[in-house]
Amino acid sequence: MTSAAGSVPGALGHDGGRRSLKHRLADRGVDRVLLLVVPGTLFLILLFVYPFLYGLQLSFAPEGGGGPLANYQTFFSDPYLRDTIGTTLSLGVPAALLNVLVSVPIAYRMRGRFRGKRTLTTLLVVPIALGTVLTAEGLIEYLGPSGWLNKFLRDFNLVDQPVLLVHNYWGVFFSLVITGFPFAFLLVLSYLSGIDPNLERAASVMGAGWAQRFRRITFPLLVPGLAITFCLSFVLAFSVFPSANLVGDPSGSTRVISIAAYHAAFEQFDYSMGSTISMIMGAVMLAIIALVLGWRSTLFRGPAGGKG
Amino acid sequence: MRDRSFSELRLDRIGRNFGEQAALSELSLTIRGGEFIALLGPSGCGKSTALNCLAGLLPLSSGSIWLDDRRIDGLPPEQRGFGMVFQNYALFPHMTVRDNVAFGLKMRKTPGPELRRRVDEAMALVRLEDQAEKLPAQLSGGQQQRVAIARAVVYEPPLVLMDEPLSNLDAQLRLAMRTEIRRLHQTLGLTTIYVTHDQEEALSMADRLVVLREGVVQQVGTPDDVYAHPVNRYVAGFMGYRNMLEFDLESATAETAVLASKDVRLSGMTFGPIEAKRAVAAIRPEDIVVNGPGPNRLQVTAEVVEYHGREILVLARLPAGEALYIRTEERCVAGDSIVVAVPPERVLIYPADAPAAPTEAIV
Amino acid sequence: MAAAMNAPATIAEPTRKRRFRPSSIGGWVVWGLVLFFFLNLAALISTVVLDSFATTWFGSWVPDGFTTHWYGDAWAEFNLFDVLTVTAQVAIAVVVISALIGVPAAYALARRNFPGKPLVTLLFLLPILIPPITYGIPLATVLYKVHLAGSIFGVIVANLVPTVPFVVLVMIPFVEQIDSKIDAAARMCGAGTTTIFFRILGPLLIPGILAAAILVLVRTVGMFELTFLTSGPTSSTLVVVLYDAVFGAGIRAPQEVDAMAVVYTGSMLLLLVIALRFVNPTQLVTRVGER
DSSP: OOOOGGGSTTTSGGGHHHHHHHHHHHHTTOSGGGGGGHHHHHHHIIIIIHHHHHHHHHHTSOTTOSOTTHHHHHHHHOHHHHHHHHHHHHHHHHHHHHHHHHHHHHHHHHOSOOTTHHHHHHHHHHHHHHHHHHHHHHHHHHSSTTSHHHHHHHHTTSOSSOOOOSSSHHHHHHHHHHHHHHHHHHHHHHHHHTSOHHHHHHHHHTTOOHHHHIIIIIHHHHHHHHHHHHHHHHHHHHTOOHHHHHSSOTTTTTOOHHHHHHIIIIISOOHHHHHHHHHHHHHHHHHHHHHHHHHHTTSOOSOOOOOO | OOOOOOSEEEEEEEEEEETTEEEEEEEEEEEETTOEEEEEOSTTSSHHHHHHHHHTSSOOSEEEEEETTEEOTTSOGGGTOOEEEOTTOOOOTTSOHHHHHHHHHHHTTOOHHHHHHHHHHHHHHTTOGGGTTSOGGGSOHHHHHHHHHHHHHTTOOSEEEEESTTTTSOHHHHHHHHHHHHHHHHHHOOEEEEEESOHHHHHHHOSEEEEEETTEEEEEEOHHHHHHOOSSHHHHHHTTOOEEEEEEEEEEOSSEEEEEOSSOEEEEEESSOOOOSEEEEEEOGGGOEETOOSSOEEEEEEEEEEEETTEEEEEEEOTTSOEEEEEESSOOOTTOEEEEEOOGGGOEEEETTSOOOTTSOOO | OHHHHHSOOOBOOOOOOSSSSOOSHHHHHHHHHHHHHHHHHHHHHHHHHHHHTBSOOSSSSSOSOBOSHHHHHHHHHTTHHHHHHHHHHHHHHHHHHHHHHHHHHHHHHHHOOOTTHHHHHHHHHHHHHSOHHHHHHHHHHHHHHTTOTTSHHHHHHHHHHHHHHHHHHHHHHHHHHSOHHHHHHHHHTTOOHHHIIIIIIHHHHHHHHHHHHHHHHHHHHHOOHHHHHHOOTTSOOHHHHHHHHHHTOSSSOHHHHHHHHHHHHHHHHHHHHHHHTTSOHHHHHOSSSOO
16 A cells, blocks of 8 residues: 555656645645735735835935934934923823723722623723813813813812813823723733632632732732733823823923924924934834833743633 | 641531522531541532632621631631632642742741741642742643642641542542542541542542532431432432432332332332332442342343443343443343342332432433 | 530621622722712713803803704804715725725634744734824825825725724634634535635624624724824814814814714714624723733
């Protein structure tokens, strides 16, 4: 029954070489099915990778001349531009931190099953779905000098003058919290729910009270997920744009980096500078994320799951 | 402070409801210090619920739990001082084996040198000294199991609770670990409550068994008691009385009864008066003797023969078609006509309408 | 037994109940925080809604009077009919095209392991992880260069960039759920690839495609940055028109803007209600966290 394949008369014929290539390719996962992924890949290369590369190249070709790094030098030497990094960070980092850290005790209480959990998660999705524009508009009226909050504070004699909470840092900050908190909370909740409940039960049987359980078991297993949540929340907050305009002070204290990029590209029509600022924006985000993920890699990151 | 052992753990009619349903009702049991008790039953019978209530992970809906004179059912788990081994081990994935085992001692603020010594002892007891610095994910299932056990016994709790600890292991490992756990119990003498659905496990490890059905205790007794004298059809089905033959009840006295059909007549033992018209004869396959003596003679035809080494297992048919499982060393082949007999003391008769165990053979 | 029960014994008081209604301060604080959040959120939305029905409202708890004429004004002033039409056109186009491109790609990625797959997977992940404003400006620059931006086609193309990967990411688990041996069984019975797609896989994937379509719809109607950067005066979606109105508010009465905001909110909430019948809330927020 055994015979060398090549010695079987006529069976393979002159197709022998081509067929084996097709089979070899199929072994490595390359066959006609791959054609299905080509349109999507091409689309993204054309409309995502290419614009990025184009923008990168454009950032090195400044409108006013002066060498490839002229735009970057301009950015970092002009305080009006350079300070946008600091402004955006001063909004993004605290907002993301707050969203993540406040989510922890709330999600801790709500992990596992309880009545109304679905209602709660549904309600939390509302601000995200409504979006930043509506939130900003609502904040202007609600937190404005003649809005309900100030009216409440003044009627109860808690303040004499209306508290300025819109068209400044605070308006944008609240906007970031309202749209960012549900996102962070849902993520933290899913990370917490992924921790095997039996781990805490085992710890409690062995004598650990709730603080010990949280400190030694839950929190160490949660921190890697918190790092990811922070990264995602930070990216969302750092890229703030409409609220910084609507409920912030876009030419002053909340001139964030996205506004600077937009202004350069579509108001000054300096596309090169616009791309430069976008690149810097991306780079700053990347740097912070790299820092956080680097720290995260020093932690235990294995699975903590199980349904128990 | 070392946990001292106690003389008596008393469960006084403990019950636990989930909404309308009673997962556990009126379980009363007195456990002496040092005993190994097995809670046996299929899933949903309430055995895990009982264990969790004992641990304090679930509150009682009714009843109370007493440790000598102290009532403990109001205490949260961290104050009861028991040890527990979970079905999925629940090892802390971010801690080494050593840190896992040391956890209970750490919670008791055991001083450093003593802690290290006791952890080393516990790991030596389960023969895992070489794995001390590994993480749980790097261990095999059996090794993880042993870490879980070491972790539960290292602080010598007055009571060790085990929730089906062997069910995730493969058959061979399970047998080996069974002996391990038994050996540990003999060495340490810690009172143990062990939950399982496997009757072989329960019989081989326990000093006493508690058989549960839908939250209600069916029988409490030594393995011998329960094995030889199951009080009802359910327990019998669980204990390997694989043949449940249903016939009309011809006559019954206080302790014996006779069942009869067109071609069969069986006399056996009862556990109380039987009111029903139909009754079930529970017979172990290994109690049936080929060509045996006695009043309970049956003519059967062998249908399927399974080889089991020294013995064979025969699925035979009675004249009217009922199935009879026989374990014997005698050889026969499918199609043979054979005569078998069962001693009357090994035929247990129960009312036919009694609830059956889920493990009864499907014929 | 009875004697022992009546004997004096120490009864330990329960120190803490697990898994119950909050019986500790921590529990109440947590619920308080959650309530505070929702109260403010409700107030936010209510202010806008109330104002849209107000004749005049300045500094009092409730408006001075109520009217609905702002809605008529807003409808005419902002050409809301045209705007809603454009929004619908953009959203539906984006849903259909991203499904056509994304579903087959998800199938290929779920079923095959090919050299370079990690790279391709990364390519599909990036547009979802990177915020739209970051890649939007270079993207808009390119679209202006090719004269696509400013028209509805530019808006559609720009919105497709995050939604195609999104569809892929949502669909991959759905495809993986279908046992690959089903394809094999169909082939053994003689079916070719097109037959398999339309008669076997297609029907099985419908729930997933539906879920993905709804998620894309909600996200596109709510997508601000990309549309803002690429739209022209006649190709803006509702959210962008709303932004322009708020930002450029001056001569217009704020109540008109609020009326439009309520129209926007109403549409979004309607979409949400429909969406939540098919997907669970967490999927609306992120697909990435669920690994």
